[in-house]
Structures are given as C-alpha cells and as structure tokens.
Amino acid sequence: MSLVVAMVLAITSSFAQTAPAEIKEDFKPSSLNQPGQEYPQVNSQGYVRFRIVAPSADSVKVSLGKGGTRLSKSPDGSWTGTTAAAVDEGFHYHNINIDGGKFNDPGTKNYYGSVRWESGIEIPAHDQDFYALTNVPHGNVQQVLFPSPSTGTSRRAFVYTPPGYDKKTSKRYPVLYLQHGWGEDETAWSNQGHANLIMDNLIAENKVEPFIIVMTYGMTNEMRFGAGLRNFKIDTFQTVLVDELIPYIDANFRTVAKPSDRAMAGLSMGGMETHTITLNKPDVFAYYGLLSGGVYTPDELKDKTKPKLVFMSCGSKERPEGVKNAATALQGAGYNAVSYVSENTAHEFQTWRRSLYEMAPMLFKK
C-alpha cells in the first residue's frame, strides 16, 4: 500500500527541463476555455499565460507552474502572468488563489479532480490527433443510473458504445471497466481522457476490436474527505462493481457476458482498485490494466486463473523502471505482460490517454 500512497501523493514534475528560452509571443486561447474566453492562453512552446480580473485584489496566484505562478496587476485592473517554464503536453488542472481563497479560473471549463471541480488547461501535444474530434463515425457516451442495493442508492455510470452499436442489433461486445483516479469521478475518462474519441479513432483505423467501456465512481465515502488512501477498503466498491454494475450492464447492453470478454483497468487509485479486485476476483476479468497504478508480481498471480493480458504503464517522469521490471518478471513466469512508458509526461492525463491508446488494441484479441 505504501508504494501506492507514495505514488498518488508524489509531487510530479510537469515541466519540461528546457533551459530558459525566449518566450514566443504566439499565445492562443486554450482549447478548454469557456466559449468566447480569451484566457488562459498557451504558446507554441507550452508556456501558459493567465489573466484574471479582480481590480481590488491584493494578490493573485495560479497553482500551475513549479511553486505556482504569481500574477501582476495591470493598470486596467486585471492580473496577468506567464508560467516560468514550459508545461508538459496534455491536460493539467489548476486553480486561482485570490487574497487567500481558492477559486476556479473564470476563463476555463471545469473538470472534477482533487475532490473538487478544478479548472483545466490543455497544452497541445505533438500526438494529439489520436484523441482529436475528427470526422469519423462516433460512438455514444450514455449516462446510466443503476440500482445499488448495497449502498441504498441509484448510482451513475457512463457507458461508451462503439459506432454502429445501435444498428448491429445481433452483435455482442466485450466490455472494459475503466476507473478514474483519486479525487476524480466517473466523468474523468470522457472529459479529461477523451476515452470515447480515442476509441472512435482506433476503430476508424481498424486498429481495435470494438468494445464497450463502462466508467463508474470508485471512491467510497470513507476515503473521500481526509481519511486518505491508507484507510482504503475495497469491499464497498468491489460489491458495487462486481455484484451490481456488471450484472446490470450484462442485462441492459449487448455484451459478451463472460470473463474472457471482460477487462478491468484504472489510472492511479483506479489501478490500485483494479489490482485488488482482479486478485480478489480472478474469475471475473481476463485482461488487467494498471495505468500509473502499480504492478503485479508473479507471486500475486500464481495459483489463480491466468489473465490473458497484464498491461502496466506510467509516464517517463514517474518510475518507468517499475513497470518495465514488473513486465519482465511476469514474462519470465510465463505471463503475457506488457509495459508502456509515455515519454516526457508525469502522473497526468496525457500519460493515461496514451496508455489507453496503447492498451486498447491488445484487448479481446481472438
């Protein structure tokens, strides 16, 4: 557990290790800005410029950038500033501290992370086409409310169905259960991760066996506010997932309702959940994915139903030797294990977008 706690709480470096360079004045509004909002802006080097209107404030600081980015007051009453270094490609959370209070950036859309709706910014990536909204057939993402007797509520899940699902009414599909990280929720993989667009694009290129993705909320109450991962108990979520959600999905969608056509994967804390649940319930899933979410050892897997695939990944700014060594050890013990390292990214969504893109074609191979 301590490895995982350390991993999740680790301060990761999201900033390129480039020498100080001249900042190019080609800033453009971030693609995650609210309609019509000019700020924050990103330049071609990955620097971010902020502008916040608060004429009578005494101090305005943005959480993004090493140690944060302090803004300066302009004569027009706005506060502006630019990160001291380029920011890694991909998605990043941020918030604004105004006179000691934490608020969101009024310029951006909001994304659930850190147990709050945070502001988000997108640094255009050299490989962004794989999660771009392009003119290919699109699958749908639907909200379902499924009964959960164990928690006494109707719980929410989002279900991605691939293009053509509604027309090919005799076809049945495998299912990937895909979990978010600590402080996030069931919206993260679609909103921050673009899981649906990644699948649409992979399917359009015929690189993947079309499958359904199910995303639900994985944080039980006991760990949400302050209790911390150290006190995490898997029981509540495992019951919701295995005894309630899977039967609901199998009853209401055209799935192949067999372990051989069922995968579980998760990022960060969702990887920890995947690790624990697949070991507790080795006959429910056949494909395992840990995305910046730890590793399996041969010892953990022996004497259990052998998974068809063990996929382990992280960013190059995390601990890449961890997933590489784990894959080597598993391969040595006869497992189909794969490691993937996302170059120049840390414990952030660009790592997990790329990980899904790499993992998806390996799932449900006949």
Place this chain on the structure above:
Amino acid sequence: MSLVVAMVLAITSSFAQTAPAEIKEDFKPSSLNQPGQEYPQVNSQGYVRFRIVAPSADSVKVSLGKGGTRLSKSPDGSWTGTTAAAVDEGFHYHNINIDGGKFNDPGTKNYYGSVRWESGIEIPAHDQDFYALTNVPHGNVQQVLFPSPSTGTSRRAFVYTPPGYDKKTSKRYPVLYLQHGWGEDETAWSNQGHANLIMDNLIAENKVEPFIIVMTYGMTNEMRFGAGLRNFKIDTFQTVLVDELIPYIDANFRTVAKPSDRAMAGLSMGGMETHTITLNKPDVFAYYGLLSGGVYTPDELKDKTKPKLVFMSCGSKERPEGVKNAATALQGAGYNAVSYVSENTAHEFQTWRRSLYEMAPMLFKK
C-alpha cells in the same frame, strides 16, 4: 421580437413576498454542493447562507438576492452572509464578486448559463418529488456527436431514451426536440432541468406515452457574444436541427420518423426558436411547446398544417395573462391550445421543470 427580447432580459423577481420574519437556524448544505462542501446552505424558509474563504479580500458579494448579498468578514478569514429574503423554490444561478472580479462559488457544482459556467443552488420545493431521483426504472441520457456539414463540425446532442429502450428492440418511439434558453447549452435540460428524471417518474406512474427527448445547442455564433437576440437569425440553427439532426436521429434511433410523432418545445429563447421554426416548417412537427417563450396567434397558424397541440406556459411572476389569453384565442379559432402557469415562480428552471411535467402527458396521444 421586442416582446421576446424584453422577456429574456427582464429582471424577474425570484424572491418570496413575505414580510421580514425571524430566520430559522435550520440551514443545511444545498443539494447542488460539491461533495463534502458545507456551504452554501438553505434553510426551511428558503433563505440562503453563503461562506467564502478569502482572508485578504476587501469585499465579497454574491449575485443572488435582490441587489445581491454582501458578505461580512469573520475573524477566521471567511466571509459569510444570508440573503435578505427567502428565495423562490427551485434552481438558481449565482456567482461571487471578490474585489471586483467575478468567480464561481467553490462550494457548488457548475451549470452552464449566461454564456458561462455558473454556480448553482437548489431551494427544496414542495413538489420536488416529480423530478427526484427515485427507485424507478431509469432511462439513459447519451451524448451523440452528429455530422453537421452546414457548420463544418461534429455537433453534440444529448438523447434521452426511456427505460426499456434497449430491450424492446421492435418498438419505435416519438421524439421531442427540446431547447434550452439564452446563454445555456445542451446540458441544461438534463443538469438544471432534470428532464430525464421527470420522464422516468412520469413513465413509472404510467402518466405518459414513453418518448425520446433530443437536446442540442441552439445558439449560433453570431448571437453568442454581445450581438444579442435582436440580431438573431434562425437560419443556421434551423438547418442544423431540421436538415441534419432530425435525419441523424431518425437514422440512428428507433423513432417513428413522421411529423405526427415529432414535437418541438423550448424555454425562453428556445421557445422563440420553436415558434419561428414551427412556423417556417409547419410540416415537420405536430406538437409545439413554448415555455416562458412567447405565444402563437391564430393568424400565425392559419393556412398551415394544423398542430395537434399548442402548449404555452410561464411562471406566475412572469406575464401569466399572456399565455392564458393566447390559449383562449387559439381555442376560439379551433386549435387544441393549453396554457399552464407555474405558481410562485419566475423566469427560472422550476417553471420549466413543471412545464415539462405538465406538457409531457399531452404529447403523442393516440
């Protein structure tokens, strides 16, 4: 047009006309707060209490309440205050002015309105059961991305399919196209309006013929930022809706693809759009609904295909005589016209939740 402009821009009174009373100290967190957030709070009378942490701020004011609600600084560095009067039942937007800048309330979830993601608060209503999440079979709300050659993009719509849609694979359903108001988007009817839960509950009580609801974005670029409703041209949106979205829905969902089984309705600006498009295209829809969105006159409808229903509604704090008189005039001319007035509500979502609840059972009657 001037009527509609006046209507949309009108300052509506959202505050109960009660004499100043003792404020009961039974405040509870609003149901729209982010997980774990204690503020804002609402008491049993409908007063709202805010708490914002900003230790070094000079002034903090909330937009809710007549003229706004000014907060006072507490010794612990937080700012607190309570509305001067009770607030109407239902959903309200608000934002926080901190030292002259406009920010969202960090305690609440966000809802797209006023062309920005606003904070939201919910005043429990005496009739809230009709839009409550209860233990009944639930339909799904799914995001679809449909091709729009006329605007050169993939556009987003949300589609509500009733419970059982995925199982009754030979059944076809009528469709209601349901539009949001000015400054809102295609998320509003699900997030603020609970259209899906209203339908689930009506269906569970067998009060309504199950139908599909389609919600898409109705604001064309020219009117989004500052151009104003005065310069609104319907052409762009009409093309998207009639020539692109309807054919897509009919091709990808099990609809009854006939005008007799197609309705259009909208709130506020969405009512204006409904009014214009149904008159421009009288052979596309058979049921018309204007929710705080103007009226039809017999003159406008004569010499056109006769609608099966004209539904017009508003809050009692708007201009209820307008919809009542219009319905009487239409009835006199031989139309099936209905007016509905939501008691003690203004130009806000509680009016439109109730309007949908009243209108839905009248749609698609055989």
